Amino acid sequence: MAKVDAMMPWKEVPLGGTILEPGNARKFKTGDWRSKVRPVTDKEKCIKCGMCWIFCPDMAYDPREDGYYDWNGTYCKGCGICAKECPKDAIQMVAEGE
């Protein structure tokens, strides 16, 4: 559904309906779109190849200095591509809420 905060007095709408804050879609929690499962990475099996990071349509893996990748539940929509593509099967799709 359309974001409620699209409502604003007409004088406050930026010129021509332009969006002035680049990349402010980050404020939107697409993680709410997960309904059934989420990916969980087994650090033992992970070889830091970055497939989960480069194949994620929602950029829901944040590279860490030590080479591992942190899963970001705020954005992950639970599609399961990362689990499918992980060469070491280190990522399992686990039921939400557990």
Place this chain on the structure above:
Amino acid sequence: MIADDLKDFKKFTPKTLPREEPFVSGHRACQGCGEVLALRQVAKAIGTPMIAVSATGCMEIISSPFPQTAWAVPWIHVAFENAAAVAAGVESGLKILVDKGRIPKKEIKVVAFAGDGGTADIGLQALSGAMERGHNFVYVCLDNEAYMNTGIQRSSSTPYGATTTTSPAGKVTPGQTTWKKNLPAIMAAHNIPYVATASPAYYLDLMNKAKKASLIKGPAYLHIYSSCPTGWRHGADLAITVSRLVVEANIFPLYEIEEGRYTVRKNNQPKPVEEYFKTQRRFAHMTPDMLQTIQDRVDRDYQRLLQMEGMTNPAVAQKEKPKGATAE
């Protein structure tokens, strides 16, 4: 000559991929969208400074629900059929403002993004004009093989036999009755310096081609396979699976055309096309003779590509002896 444009081009390796994300999280694409993944990889490879131009379509809608935008770079969308023309205006405007000293000289990459409908159908005229005029920009066609934003209607890029809401599998006609329009060949016919096809499963190949396209002075065209779970009726986790299979079956061969010279990624032991069609319910009604028709034509088209390479790029053609299917 693109050789000097690319003289300091260094290929990406898995460990040297840029961290920057010109396109950020929070966009409203469906779960497991292959097109937004392709877009992300292209934007990441090209990097900043960049000005992005979108045609109307899924990527434009999911990335700009006012007041939020997934674009961290300057972005403009005007209409469905004019991404190439708007990009031409942006590029011309930047060039003249630099010439007149009104803005500092900077290598700003102008990149147009459109779907297959926006490119092969309604936007073809503006695209042809911009290419012929030689504007310095990259045009990226994210091909999800139908009009997905309006609810999966057929386009000229919908593959033969696929069902869509306007090419349904009926008793008389079994889905799309026409063969996929060959956009890369049409773009090559404009004698532009760079044309390439890519698939997000082969992300290094894709990102290297995107980088090369952005470095080349003049127009460049990227045609990128973009899977769509909603429109193709496949699992949300299969974007990369189908993006790899389509290449392994030679249905979507990967190649570059640099100043008319073809360089084809060889795959002389392709998987049967049926293995690809099995993964998506849009092909569920495929009959054996349709499969055979497709297999024959896929094989023939692949041979033609090799012949084009032989004619236009003999050095490369000889160098590579035919080998088995090469994984990335």
Place this chain on the structure above:
Amino acid sequence: MAKRVGMEVSIAISEAVKLANVDVISAYPITPQTHIVEHLSEFVSDGELHSAFVPVESEHSAMSAALGASAVGARTFTATSSQGLALMHEIMYLAASMRLPVVMSVVNRALSSPINIWNDLSDIMAERDSGWVQVFAINGQEAYDLTLQAFKIAEDPRVLLPVAVNLDGFILSHVIEPIELFEQQEVDPFLPPYKPVLRLDPEKPVSMGAFGSPEVFIEVKKQVEEALIGSQKVVAEVWKDFGQRFGRIYKPVESYQTKGADTILITMGSITETAMTAIDSLREKGRKVGLVHIRLWRPFPFKEFLQAIKGAKTLAVLDRALSPGGVGGPVGLEVKAALFGKDERPYVAEFVAGLGGRDLTVDTFIEVLDKAEKYSQKQKDFQYELIGVREK
């Protein structure tokens, strides 16, 4: 000091565009506007005008490229007519709502079918609701002046709306007549370089043309409407400034011999000058007639218009575009609407004439004025009359 020369009006317009030091010209040929862009291409190729000439492949792309260029902060010009303007229609609305101050010459020509390359106002009247500021020239000097002024109006931060300068195809665009050409150093103080409020800039990224849900669409449209209505004040300022610098005063509505006039003819565009001669000849015969022509069509100058026709018993509106199945033409509709709430209202006789280049002679105007007065006496109840139709 300005130089007086004989020049084809289209060429004069390209001279004005050169003086404006335009950054990007997106051009596509269509009779009768083509001389403008042809001449501009010569300036550019000779280095007389430092701008990017983009020979696009269609008018749809002409307007699209113009938007792209304007979005990066370039001063942008294009020109078109008839079918070309119709092909731009989709993007006209976006230019206004995205607040991109493109300037366009519209060399007015009939809309097909039948295909007809001659003059009437059907093309621009089909863009009435696009949100553009729209002005009309009645002679070559005006076309030249209005083009220069258009950039200053469009780029004013209080406006930031595209401006269409209308001139009649052939009967004005292709006429050689005296034009006073300005010097560059006279114009530069009047028209400084374009300073955009918003532009596509990697240093400060923005997203233009976003997807507007029901929650915000009306608010964006309200902004455009306020800018368009508010632009009349800016237009007046620009015309005042122009008058002080160059001596010619422009007003949204101009009156001609309307003092003590019972019947006033309402016209737009260059036929106005022919009509003035008809007014003169009738005045000599003691007829109490006058003329009012509308220069600023959008935003419509209601106050000035009502002031100009005060005291008239009869208005004879001469439309150059037909609104089929309705009240005749768009100008008649606007005039009747403007008068509707007023307690003291003249009789309005609505005529549509000169479609598709049918020549409007002095006699035609006399015929219109005579009919208007006759119908007014009888308080004839009719929607409109199409002038010059061959019955037999």
Place this chain on the structure above:
Amino acid sequence: MNNKMTEVRFHGRGGQGAVTSAELVALSAIDEGKYAQAFPSFGPERRGAPVVAFLRVSDHQIRVRSKVYNPDIVVVLDPTLLDIVDVAAGLKPGGMVIVNTAKTVEQLRQQYGFKGRLAAVDATKIAMEEMKVPITNTTMIGALLKAAPLTTLAAMEKPLDHRFGRIAERNRKAMERAFQETILGE
């Protein structure tokens, strides 16, 4: 003339068929000679994104065409929506929220603090058992009809057959089980 009209709002996610639920009930009610109206909340529906659909059923002609802001009944096809969407927004006094959930009515009331009338059914379990897919749109129709007799289970057969053909029977079974198993809390 009391225009006895029932307004229902369905909450689901893109691709779960919330609007199909509304449409099938409307078709069935119309078959019975009543007046009905069903429509989605128009907008770009993306797979996974929260969406709503609306249904109105009445004995008299329905002329209001805006969205349903004050529903008599809310039907929630996907329990995970409870955390992110205020499903009870605008609920009429005495209105009821029907939720597809494995939880009991008490647990729901406790976890989400629902004040109004509440009903629960594990439609996902029923759908998996009867139809082998976790699609709950037809199943939840059973729950809705338990809460409000907008149409009858019998009348639902025709629209189900028309829409689902050979797999209509499974949908009908799941709908009927939901009708039986829905617990109408207070």
